[in-house]
Structure formats: C-alpha cells, structure tokens
Amino acid sequence: MWLTQLAERNRQCFPDRTALVDEHRSVTWAEFDDRTGRLARGLAGLGIRRGDRVAVLSLDRVEVMETYFALARLGALFVPLNHSLTPAEVTGIAQRTGAVAVIGEAALLDRHPDLPVRLRIAMESEEFAALGADGIALPELPDLPDDTPVAILHTSATTGQAKGVTVDHASFRAIALGWLAVARPADDMVLVNCCPLYHGSMVVSLTYMAAGATVVLMPGFKPQTALAAIEKHRATHIWLVPQMLRFLLQAKAMESTDLSTLREVLYGASPMPVDIYTEAAARLGCGFRQVYGMTEVGGPFVTLGPEEHPAPDAVPDLIPAGRVVPGMSARALDDKGEEAAPGTIGEIVVRGPGVMRGYWDDDEATAEITVDGWIRTGDLGYIDRGGLIHLVDRSKDLIIRAGQNVYPTEIERALRTHPAVHDAAVIGTPDPDYGEVPLAYVVADEGTGTAELLRHVAEQLAPYKRPRRIEFIDQVPRNPAGKIVKKLLRG
Amino acid sequence: MSTVREMLVELTGTPEFADGISDDADLSASGIDSGDLVRLVLLIEQRTGAEVTAEDMDQLTTIADYERFVATRGGAAAQPNGS
Structure with missing residues (x-):
C-alpha cells in the first residue's frame, strides 16, 4: 500500500506543505490525504471494490491524482486513458480491462457516451465533490499488501491494440526509493510536470511526491503556461520530453520569465538532440537529469545526473542514458542471449521489483517481452566499465x-x-x-x-x-x- | 483563407484540417495534434513579433480568437518572413 503510506507519511511530516497545484486549486498534504481517504470510502459506497478497474479520463488536474490515490486505497486499479485516443480506442481499452466505472472531466466523458461501464462520474460534478463527505456512513478501507495491483498503464503495441501494463504498489515503491537514492531530493522541491498523467511517465511525479515535493499539474503542455508556472511557483525542477524543451526555448516568454529557481531539468521518453541540449544548457544554466524508463519496467530505472552531463561547449554526439537506479538491474544481452561484455552492444534488459506484474490478460505478450525474468526493452546499447548505459539504436520497429x-x-x-x-x-x-x-x-x-x-x-x-x-x-x-x-x- | 488558417495548413501539411473547422470551434477539441497547437502559437509569435503570454493563452480557444490576437497585437511588429 505504497501510495497510501506515501500520503500518510507526508501528511505527518509536511501537513501544511502544498502537495499538488493545478490551474484551479491547490491542496496541502493534509488535505490531500484527507480527501483521498474520503473519496476512497465514497467510491466504496458506490460499489467500487478491491480488484475493480476504474478508467480515468482527464487532462492533468488535482482530481486525477486524488482519484488515483483513492482507488489505490481501495485496492481498485486505476486505468488512465489517453484523452487524444479515438472513441474506438478508448472503448477497446475499457472492454479489455473490464472497467466498471469511468471518472473524468465532463467534456471528455461526453466524447465517449457509449463506454461500456456501469458508473460515470464527472470530476466537476457535485456528485464527485460529495463523495465521502462528512456525515455519510462509510466502509472501512482494507489493509493491502504491497503486491496488490494498483494500475494498468497502457502502451502502444504492434498489434494495434494498446497493451495494459499491470503494476503493483511494490513497483511504484521500488522505483521511487531507487530513484530518490541517487537523485538526492532536497526538502523544498517544486516540480512542474509537463508530461500527461495518463502516460507511464506519471511515475516520475509519483516519485517526487514520495519525497514530499510539490507537483504542479497543467492541462496539456503549452510553453507559455509552463514558463509562467516555473516563475509563479518558484519551481526547482521541471519534467518534460526534449521536444517540449525545444518549444520552451522558442517561446518569447523565455526571455521575460524568471527561471532562476530552476535547479534541474528532467528529460526523457525520447533521445535528447544535441542542439536542444546545447542551447538549453547554455541559456538555462541549471542542471540536467536524464530519465530513461519504460512502462513495463515500472517507470524510470536509469538516470544520468547533472554532475555527469557535458558542458554546453563540449557535447558528444550521444549523451549516455545513465546508470541503473539502486534496486534494479540492467544488462546488455548479445545475440546468443548471454550478457555482453562491457562496451559490447546488445539489447538492454532489466529486472527488479519495479517491473510490471505482466500485461493485463495477455500472458503471451508477457512471455514475449520476458526472458529468464528480465524485461526486454527493445533498445540496443552497451554498458561501459563504469556502469553507464549508452543507447545506440532500437531493435523494435518503433x-x-x-x-x-x-x-x-x-x-x-x-x-x-x-x-x-x-x-x-x-x-x-x-x-x-x-x-x-x-x-x-x-x-x-x-x-x-x-x-x-x-x-x-x-x-x-x-x-x-x-x-x-x-x-x-x-x-x-x-x-x-x-x-x-x-x-x-x-x- | 484567413492568416491563421494558412498557418494551420503550413503546420499540418494539408488543407484538410484548416478547411474543416469553423471559426468558433474549440481548436483543442477539434482533433488537431496538441503539438501542432503549440507550434501554431510559436509561429504566431514568430510572424507577428508579439509575445503570447500565459494569460493570452487562456483567451485563445478558437480560430476567431487567434485571428483577433493577430489583428490586434501583431500589426506593429509584423515580420512576414518570420525573421
């Protein structure tokens, strides 16, 4: 019950610190813990039970995290839906996961009137706000073991049907603690999250929440809004993909925004083009941290910290991905399926407590991506004698x-x-x-x-x-x- | 074709999207790629020389909104070639 412990601990240690902010509201850790507990009881009162799957369809906002944490408290699984998917794609995910309910923004729910669920709740509705309100008799919440599945996160697939990656509390915990051990969090972090919470990269936000950081959520990426958020919330960290960084650099607001509080730019999900890094490092003057992750591995499992990033005037053609975080193991496998010697290119495979429990209801696909307990990333690279992973290509047609x-x-x-x-x-x-x-x-x-x-x-x-x-x-x-x-x- | 529609054709590589949307439809809900919407704003900044702020973004929803912005804020500093 990692997510529950995370909220309870932060409530105890930082009750008045802001946990989450979006464009409408903010909540402290005390409020967040209280609300997720009440919401969990309210959802239980509507018949949501342990093991149920509940789809979440929303742009990023505080209520999304509240819903994720509430469902986790119940032992139900949250199933984030990419709001840009077509109705057929969304319906397919709901059917394959057997979702019993969908919780989301009214406008997005309206786009999918035929979702096969028995319960639809709009986050802006009075019904949602009233869930678990005082005075209602509420069931007790279960005490859940860490191997309880908590989410089904979807990834693209060659079949055309998105694959559901099932992760448990232990996965989130392993990734968070391993990551924070090397990222060495400070006590005053404010992370502007530019990546959608429906994506596997949402684990980055969960990880920084575990350290008691304030996470700033935005309803979709807009460079002007992200820059304003950095200045307004005096952000110390920002999490984005390299192409978002290019857009930030192109925005005129870059010149007029106070970015002096930024300490680290976390980037990942696709390779960092040298020209973007060079310009960003020169103009921002802060640290950069690479995030190499994969939904099936539980999220970010390799990082390259600011101290190992090149100076803007000495950027190599390929910046290494970094070193595997504590608690996880990575190796390169050669063509024979044996561990490649340091410096020799092979497919990067990963194992450890962060990896998924498997694809939802798809043992065949799970077996395909797993070799002797290791998850195949589909990325080709080598690991040098210092443990640095260098990615050079992909084995998958992706x-x-x-x-x-x-x-x-x-x-x-x-x-x-x-x-x-x-x-x-x-x-x-x-x-x-x-x-x-x-x-x-x-x-x-x-x-x-x-x-x-x-x-x-x-x-x-x-x-x-x-x-x-x-x-x-x-x-x-x-x-x-x-x-x-x-x-x-x-x- | 309006200035903003021309930019959309330039960004999407086809007139299909720009031709199919009305002036008062919500662009973000119209099926356009969210990245192309970001690029539209950056292109407007580049072509007009005007800075689009976060507050401006709150007011920019439809093609008509974008056209108004270009008409009222872009005139003085217009840089037709984007240079």
Missing part, C-alpha cells in the same frame, strides 16, 4: 514521436483498411519539432488522394499516430519472406 511510442504496423493496418489501398509501409522520419514523425508509403488506386487517406485513418488513430506525410509508390519493397524492407524506404 517511432518515438515527442515521447509517445507509435508502432508503424498500427498505422499500416489502418491504411490498408481503405478500399483503394493495396499496400502500405510506414517509417519514422526525423522532425525538428517532434524528434520523429510517421511517414507512410502507400500503394493505392490511381486518383487516391492524401486528404482522403488521412480522413480515413483519423477514424481509427489518435492524432499523434497519424502519418505526417503520405507518399504514393508503385510497390512496397519486401524480402522473399514478405517482410517489408524498411531500410530501402529510408534510403
């Missing part, structure tokens, strides 16, 4: 677009459902703003237009998964086994 994973096969499948499309192949192509974007090569009937195909896939794919460009070709290059030869498309 596009990382501004920190979000997109599998080309999912886009190819969507394109092929158009009656005029005979074949399709999708690759990632470099993009200055997003890192990578999908580029589709399509074989289609004469007269088929780009707009028509984009309209078609829009019904099946969230905006971030849609091809940025479509090029028409005569034939998709395939090898004798029928597999697409993507290196020919990459030129």
